[in-house]
Amino acid sequence: MVEKEHIIIESGDAVQPFAYSVGMHGSRFFAEIRDNKRFLGVKCPRCGKVYIPPRGVCGDCFVEMKEWVEVGPKGVIGTFTILRYAFIDPETGAQKPVPYGYGFIRFDGADTLFQHYINIEDETKIRVGARVEPVFARERKGSIRDIEYFKVID
Amino acid sequence: MDRAAIIGVGMTKIEKRKISQTFADMAWEAVNKALTDAGMTIDDIDNVVTTSSDFWDGRTISCMAVGDASGAAHKNISCVEGDGAYGAFYGMMRVLSGSYKTTLVTGHTKGSESVSSLITNAAFDPIYERSLGMDMITACAMQARSYMHRTKTTAQQMALVSVKNHGNAFKNPLSQLPLKIAVQDVLQSEMIADPLHKLDCSPVSDGCAAVIIAHESVAEKFKQQPVWIKGVSFCADSFFFGDRDLSHARSLAEAAKKAYAMAGIRDPKKEIDVAELYDAFTYQELLWLEEMGLADDATAGKLLEKGEFNIDGRLPVNASGGLLSGHPVIAAGLYSMGAVVRQIRGDAGGFQVKKAKTGLVHGVNGLGGQSHCVFILDKDK
Numbered sequence: 001m002v003e004k005e006h007i008i009i010e011s012g013d014a015v016q017p018f019a020y021s022v023g024m025h026g027s028r029f030f031a032e033i034r035d036n037k038r039f040l041g042v043k044c045p046r047c048g049k050v051y052i053p054p055r056g057v058c059g060d061c062f063v064e065m066k067e068w069v070e071v072g073p074k075g076v077i078g079t080f081t082i083l084r085y086a087f088i089d090p091e092t093g094a095q096k097p098v099p100y101g102y103g104f105i106r107f108d109g110a111d112t113l114f115q116h117y118i119n120i121e122d123e124t125k126i127r128v129g130a131r132v133e134p135v136f137a138r139e140r141k142g143s144i145r146d147i148e149y150f151k152v153i154d
Numbered sequence: 155m156d157r158a159a160i161i162g163v164g165m166t167k168i169e170k171r172k173i174s175q176t177f178a179d180m181a182w183e184a185v186n187k188a189l190t191d192a193g194m195t196i197d198d199i200d201n202v203v204t205t206s207s208d209f210w211d212g213r214t215i216s217c218m219a220v221g222d223a224s225g226a227a228h229k230n231i232s233c234v235e236g237d238g239a240y241g242a243f244y245g246m247m248r249v250l251s252g253s254y255k256t257t258l259v260t261g262h263t264k265g266s267e268s269v270s271s272l273i274t275n276a277a278f279d280p281i282y283e284r285s286l287g288m289d290m291i292t293a294c295a296m297q298a299r300s301y302m303h304r305t306k307t308t309a310q311q312m313a314l315v316s317v318k319n320h321g322n323a324f325k326n327p328l329s330q331l332p333l334k335i336a337v338q339d340v341l342q343s344e345m346i347a348d349p350l351h352k353l354d355c356s357p358v359s360d361g362c363a364a365v366i367i368a369h370e371s372v373a374e375k376f377k378q379q380p381v382w383i384k385g386v387s388f389c390a391d392s393f394f395f396g397d398r399d400l401s402h403a404r405s406l407a408e409a410a411k412k413a414y415a416m417a418g419i420r421d422p423k424k425e426i427d428v429a430e431l432y433d434a435f436t437y438q439e440l441l442w443l444e445e446m447g448l449a450d451d452a453t454a455g456k457l458l459e460k461g462e463f464n465i466d467g468r469l470p471v472n473a474s475g476g477l478l479s480g481h482p483v484i485a486a487g488l489y490s491m492g493a494v495v496r497q498i499r500g501d502a503g504g505f506q507v508k509k510a511k512t513g514l515v516h517g518v519n520g521l522g523g524q525s526h527c528v529f530i531l532d533k534d535k
């Protein structure tokens with residue numbers, strides 16, 4: 001049999017850096033978490049749905065949302081997973097330490113779910129409907145990482 | 155309304171790593187298979203739609219890079235970024251527009267050349283979601299949990315989807331991963347993202363598929379028996395996962411309803427003979443079946459246990475082995491379409507089902523089924 005040789009071209013370590021605008025809604029949302037540990041959503045003037053994270057338009061109604069509403073900081077787990085397989089951390093390029101919890105949180109007063117890490121120290125407490133509260137980072141910089149994780153308080 | 159038919163299909167074998175083929179090489183193979191299947195030459199094709207994703211291909215304007223090998227020279231070529239079913243939808247609209255008669259639609263992906271979790275991570279919102287590491291498997295694990303919580307579907311029932319589809323793959327030579335496994339094997343496979351085990355997830359795959367869609371005025375001009383598009387619809391839901399009821403898929407329910415209405419189908423449970431649908435993860439086959447009205451709410455798991463979706467059951471689902479047995483992401487919907495077309499023509503070979511007059515093809519675009527495309531294909535015009 002003929003031995004096959006495969007020549008591969010690798011893309012290398014080059015990266016494509018982006019600078020994403022977070023917009024007016026994101027700016028206020030992150031500033032409130034950073035400065036006051038408060039969560040702000042927006043309310044649709046037509047259907048009354050309270051959205052978090054906040055954004056300019058209610059997709060269902062196609063109307064602009066301008067009314068800010070404080071939600072949480074407590075809520076319940078809407079759904080969750082526990083990651084057991086070490087995926088690559090998109091922030092660092094290193095493998096993430098496993099296991100860790102990831103969930104969708106329904107803040108008190110919100111109609112949509114907000115995703116973040118869930119502390120899984122006691123796995124038996126992690127269930128749909130469990131009450132949770134956020135644990136904030138000591139040094140907050142105005143990003144989603146200003147929240148370290150949510151923990152079950154049942 | 156004018157009618158359109160699928161008059162040729164061609165697919166490469168789905169493989170873990172097509173190391174000896176470039177994207178264009180795969181397109182060349184699939185396109186020539188489709189032309190042969192239809193009894194056409196490239197001169198009989200009057201326009202081309204290619205389907206690909208720039209992130210998966212690792213380049214921008216990826217769809218244009220396969221034009222030469224797809225016979226697009228001197229022709230109108232257009233592109234769809236998304237699942238191949240959406241490329242087929244667009245291809246069909248072109249022949250119905252009156253401007254074209256024969257559209258060649260292709261879709262290709264090589265999952266093997268990149269890190270899948272980073273590619274799917276990049277589809278999430280860069281401001282709120284991406285830096286936490288959210289990716290397709292994490293998101294779908296949460297969708298699975300939500301579906302299980304609402305419907306009481308069990309891990310065993312989900313595992314049985316994997317057992318069925320990997321078993322079916324033995325009958326399809328194009329499939330990547332036929333496996334003789336039992337429910338226990340699925341449950342004992344590595345837990346990736348609770349509740350999804352490794353064997354609840356589709357593999358990383360390479361492949362390219364092509365279909366040829368013709369206007370009714372020329373559909374019977376070539377040697378292949380046309381398979382008629384009787385109904386089609388696609389609908390989208392909110393972008394953010396957190397905005398949706400993850401235990402349901404309202405956009406699929408809507409898309410299916412509209413496709414059935416267009417095809418004149420009143421009772422899909424009775425009138426659909428065979429279905430190929432998007433089973434990237436085991437639970438999705440069950441969830442989508444319920445949303446499309448092919449099983450009553452919260453019953454798909456039980457019907458599966460009764461054998462209703464087996465290759466010899468009431469409604470064979472993913473008789474080809476489905477995406478669980480080989481998942482070239484962007485091409486997926488075209489592979490499903492190719493499988494149903496062959497069923498209706500009676501030339502599906504080893505995975506041929508007994509009765510296949512009317513078939514359903516389902517494609518998904520966006521994370522966790524943000525949007526759904528449903529085709530109803532039929533032997534009769």
Ligand SMILES: [Zn+2]
Pocket residue numbers: 044045046047048049058059060061062
């Ligand atoms: Zn609204």
